[in-house]
Amino acid sequence: MSDILVYVLHYEGKLNKNSLGAVSEGARLAAELGGQCHAVVVGSDDLTDALCATVGDWGATKCFRAKGPEGLAQPVVDVMAKVIDDNGHAYALFGGGLLGFEIGAGLAARKHAGVTMEVTAVRAENGELIAERPILQDSQISESRYRGGLGVIIARLNAFEPKQTGGTAEVVDVDVEYSPWSTRATMIGRGEQRGEDINIEDADVLIAGGRGLGAAEGFKLAEDLAAAMGGAVAATRAVVDAGWYPYSTQIGQTGKTVAPKLYLAAGISGAIQHKVGMQGSENIVAINKDANAPIFEFCDLGIVGDLNKILPKLTEAVKAKKAG
Numbered sequence: 096m097s098d099i100l101v102y103v104l105h106y107e108g109k110l111n112k113n114s115l116g117a118v119s120e121g122a123r124l125a126a127e128l129g130g131q132c133h134a135v136v137v138g139s140d141d142l143t144d145a146l147c148a149t150v151g152d153w154g155a156t157k158c159f160r161a162k163g164p165e166g167l168a169q170p171v172v173d174v175m176a177k178v179i180d181d182n183g184h185a186y187a188l189f190g191g192g193l194l195g196f197e198i199g200a201g202l203a204a205r206k207h208a209g210v211t212m213e214v215t216a217v218r219a220e221n222g223e224l225i226a227e228r229p230i231l232q233d234s235q236i237s238e239s240r241y242r243g244g245l246g247v248i249i250a251r252l253n254a255f256e257p258k259q260t261g262g263t264a265e266v267v268d269v270d271v272e273y274s275p276w277s278t279r280a281t282m283i284g285r286g287e288q289r290g291e292d293i294n295i296e297d298a299d300v301l302i303a304g305g306r307g308l309g310a311a312e313g314f315k316l317a318e319d320l321a322a323a324m325g326g327a328v329a330a331t332r333a334v335v336d337a338g339w340y341p342y343s344t345q346i347g348q349t350g351k352t353v354a355p356k357l358y359l360a361a362g363i364s365g366a367i368q369h370k371v372g373m374q375g376s377e378n379i380v381a382i383n384k385d386a387n388a389p390i391f392e393f394c395d396l397g398i399v400g401d402l403n404k405i406l407p408k409l410t411e412a413v414k415a416k417k418a419g
């Protein structure tokens with residue numbers, strides 16, 4: 096068998112963009128292997144037939160649906176292990192994110208499967224999948240092949256672009272007897288720590304602030320520009336460690352990986368640990384008062400100057416343009 100099973104995360108009746116990117120990629124790869132891409136969802140009443148069938152729009156032919164707690168890893172491991180045992184999938188693919196890492200790792204342990212994390216590209220070659228993962232601070236690419244019955248591939252966030260095809264998927268209900276340890280944890284709440292309704296990983300525009308903003312209050316400049324542009328605010332680790340902005344907004348090696356259309360870095364030096372989390376952005380604009388800041392080596396547009404003067408003017412200019 097050369098079918099691929101993709102876990103699709105959902106929240107408040109909406110399917111997750113990274114998961115749908117993984118479905119699109121799974122469909123592309125499965126076609127090359129001569130198999131099919133299937134999605135798996137776990138949740139309760141908000142997983143309607145109509146919602147589950149929409150995964151077909153991204154290329155999945157079936158959607159396996161199990162009743163269970165959404166947002167916890169172990170129940171999903173139980174469901175995926177059963178679906179794979181019953182249907183013989185050759186690969187499990189995840190769109191990334193903390194939950195994807197946890198489920199993928201749990202599934203690999205359960206099924207004694209090989210696992211590759213932080214994957215940025217996958218290709219089909221001679222009837223098998225080869226996963227590419229950047230290593231050594233993204234300076235080299237390592238390739239993983241899989242032995243045995245199952246290969247687990249966990250992507251870096253935003254590695255795969257969702258592509259709509261116009262199809263619908265067959266919805267297949269799965270009965271799963273959860274392991275005792277899978278039902279011990281209870282979800283008591285979900286949500287972004289920021290308290291904003293814009294998801295930082297899905298935002299097309301990110302205004303990222305670094306230590307150059309000077310203090311927590313300095314983030315008002317970034318927030319104003321983000322509001323004017325319809326984007327979200329991100330931060331460096333130096334900033335979140337200082338308590339200026341929430342940890343959930345941290346971009347980089349030990350934070351989130353993003354790839355928006357525009358990443359505007361204000362007062363960010365461009366350390367390698369920050370760069371690895373945002374270098375996939377389509378356009379990188381940097382404002383820094385130090386012309387020798389490393390960020391100028393990899394940005395598309397660099398502005399040498401004081402952000403305290405530039406950001407408010409930029410915000411006003413965006414507002415004026417929108418008003419006109």
Ligand SMILES: Cc1cc2nc3c(=O)[nH]c(=O)nc-3n(C[C@H](O)[C@H](O)[C@H](O)COP(=O)(O)OP(=O)(O)OC[C@H]3O[C@@H](n4cnc5c(N)ncnc54)[C@H](O)[C@@H]3O)c2cc1C
Nearest residue numbers: 305306307331332333347348349350362363364369384402
């Ligand atoms: C194991 C490890 C993991 C790490 N993980 C991460 C991570 O995930 N994410 C991350 O971001 N970092 C991470 N770091 C930290 C990283 O090495 C840098 O220290 C951090 O990214 C620097 O943040 P910064 O750019 O905000 O601050 P700084 O390096 O202090 O840069 C501030 C910049 O602002 C500029 N500036 C100052 N005032 C102004 C002004 N008025 N106008 C314009 N520009 C101004 C300065 O010229 C300077 O370039 C990690 C480090 C380690 C060791």
